[in-house]
Amino acid sequence: MPSTKQYGTAGPANEAIGGIPTIHYLDFASRGRGQVVRLMWEDAGIAYTDVRYSFEEYPDSKKTVIAEKNPTTNVPVVEINGKILTQSYAMLRHFARQLGEYDGKTEEEKYWADAMCDIAVDWRTQFVNAFFHPQKEETYPKHQQTERVRFLNAFETHLTRHELSRPGPYVLGPTVTYADLVLYQVLHDENLTQEGMKGLQDYPRLRQLADAVERRPNVKAFRESERYLG
Known part of the structure; x- marks a missing residue:
């Protein structure tokens, strides 16, 4: 059961x-x-x-x-x-x-949150295909060296250059959206947020976003609770 x-x-x-x-x-x-x-x-x-x-x-x-x-x-x-x-x-x-809440106020903000979410979904698809492949020992290391790096670089560039993202820490600057949660979860599932976010040391803007999500009071309490399973 x-x-x-x-x-x-x-x-x-x-x-x-x-x-x-x-x-x-x-x-x-x-x-x-x-x-x-x-x-x-x-x-x-x-x-x-x-x-x-x-x-x-x-x-x-x-x-x-x-x-x-x-x-x-x-x-x-x-x-x-x-x-x-x-x-x-x-x-x-x-x-x-x-x-x-969580998706912006203007149409431009909503579009940008949706776009960033869609990129994260594309990344997750590549990750899942490699991680759960029958030949994971070959496919996942290759993914880590290729597709994962491509998406990390893309997000770092978007977050650094786009006028809505540039102020930080979130996709829409000071306002958290569902896209931030989606992106954070992909980063977490790829083991990039663990061990002091060691996996994001070359991606300061992504690290800023992930850190901001983890510092949100309710998220922090959740992560420190028994219901959060690592």
């Missing part, structure tokens, strides 16, 4: 999104596309129910309970107020609109 735990106390942010959401995801430590949804909820002060499936039980659950909720059988799946939400980045944009 999957583990089920409830976190937080419902407040105004839960009212804004229509209730207390339940997330179905793999028991995958603090990694992956489900984790970035949790990260937004934690930052926004949203109470939620966390249902985690072990890697051993997930194949059977995927054919039954997950398939009933999502025809593609992909996770994360979120249930809230009788509705089913799928596709993690669409969820983030949805919650951002409901909260009136």
